[in-house]
Amino acid sequence: MALLTPQDLEGLTKQLECNNNTIKKATGMDIADICKQIYGTTLDGEKVGIVPITSGNGIITNFSSSLLTITEYFGLDGAITEHPDVTGYYEAVSSDADIILMADDHIFIAHNMRNGKIATNHVCTGVVYAEIASRYKYADSKDILVIGLGRVGYAGAQHLVKRNFDVYAYDPDRETMEKARKELGIIPYDPEEEHKFSMVLEATPNPNTISEGMVAERCLISTPGIPCGLPEDIGERNEIDLVMEPLTIGVASMLYAVM
Ligand code: NAD
Ligand code: 2YG
Ligand code: MG
Incomplete structure (x- = not known):
């Protein structure tokens, strides 16, 4: 870990303070x-x-x-x-x-x-970052993408399913995907497919996990993942509210x- x-x-x-301002503006x-x-x-x-x-x-x-x-x-x-x-x-x-x-x-x-x-911390972090993503004022539908289904992301996905969102999720680990599909009822997401989300929960320990095909021009990315999964150029080309903080939330x- x-x-x-x-x-x-x-x-x-x-x-x-910076994240609290973003969250207020977005939710x-x-x-x-x-x-x-x-x-x-x-x-x-x-x-x-x-x-x-x-x-x-x-x-x-x-x-x-x-x-x-x-x-x-x-x-x-x-x-x-x-x-x-x-x-x-x-x-x-x-x-x-x-x-x-x-x-x-x-x-x-x-x-x-x-x-x-x-x-x-892992469950509470997943839940709160999921809740923040799900409260995006400018969401274009009830579709929400979860990237990474480890300890944090799985708890976040579970929370969103309970809250009746249409939860799409991706993790490169096949067994994890199968478990999340069976236990939670997530919709498996293929990162190669063009499906743009206005609400994203990213919970991986890797950079560059978010690609252009995943995000709507205006979206909220709620991510406890360290380092940040959003490539800089995608952030610059789109209107993205980014919630990302290492401990407090x-x-x-x-x-x-x-x-
Ligand atoms: P974990 O190792 O349990 O899970 C990470 C998951 O990400 C794994 O299932 C892995 O297969 C998946 N993954 C890796 N690359 C991916 C990719 N490109 N696309 C999709 N999925 C991918 O880790 P965790 O405990 O769930 O923690 C996740 C991250 O959150 C870590 O960086 C951790 O340090 C951080 N974290 C932050 C806070 C906070 O308050 N900000 C709190 C807890 C954990
Ligand atoms: O008391 C101490 O100083 C240490 N024993 C703390 C160790 C914390 C280790 N855990 C992590 O670094 C995280 N993965 C969990 C912390 C949550 C925020 N990212
Ligand atoms: Mg935090």
């Missing part, structure tokens, strides 16, 4: 409104314990401090524990944290200690999911 780098997290607040709602709509919950100053985790590839510089910035941006009372790992977890629980945030190389969770709810979704 591709891990975040400290460079991805540079200028996080600016990236957040009429901001990130918090979208999360409230998805989960039917609100945040109310909860205490969030952020536990650095050293296992595997270890601490990512700025990861915990970025989580602190995000929790504070959404009006919560965040704190990074002094120690990492089990000692840090003990510290967070002992200091009465309502929600614990922590990640190793495989899974990133939010756990609400009050109500027992637990949420993962997914974490907001996790926080609302456990309320």
Whole structure:
């Protein structure tokens, strides 16, 4: 799995504000409104314990401090524990944290200690980016394209099917496509075919996954994928609203999911 780098997290607040403006312009709602709509919950100053985790590839510089910035941006009372790992977890629980945030190389969770709810970053990221794409004001139909059906994209596609969109999807992995067709009822999409979408969810770890034949002249591309899958020239030739941000939107979704 591709891990975040400290460079991805540079200028996080600016990236957040810029994306929030794009989302408002494209959907009429901001990130918090979208999360409230998805989960039917609100945040109310909860205490969030952020536990650095050293296992595997270890601490990512700025990861915990970025989580602190995000929790504070959404009006919560965040704190990074002094120690990492089990000692840090003990510290967070002992200091009465309502929600614990922590990640190793495989899974990133939010756990609400009050109500027992637990949420993962990959599912919450897929769901929130899918919801953003689906709320595009200038959509020309209910057709929506999902590019990449891994942990994030599969959850996004599932969310869109539940919301009754016509969900087309593409992943080069045949078994993944077959599973998504059988389990979710997605419509298999062939990237060689000319079918232009005004709403796109891209969730791959690769660049240049989006081609001219896939996108309507005016469209919303909602993509958690790092690096960005949209080639620069396609962005220049079309009127594209691009939502793309490395951490905040997914974490907001996790926080609302456990309320
Ligand atoms: P994953 O490895 O589980 O899935 C990636 C999928 O993309 C795979 O199924 C792969 O076959 C598919 N794929 C590769 N090239 C493709 C192409 N050209 N067209 C279509 N599909 C293609 O990864 P994941 O956990 O789902 O994460 C996806 C991306 O999202 C990664 O870059 C990850 O770092 C990023 N991510 C971002 C956030 C965020 O908040 N921005 C959160 C979580 C993950
Ligand atoms: O506590 C730390 O500093 C580290 N143990 C954090 C490790 C996080 C690893 N996960 C990722 O890089 C992502 N794939 C998931 C993060 C979500 C946003 N892209
Ligand atoms: Mg995010």
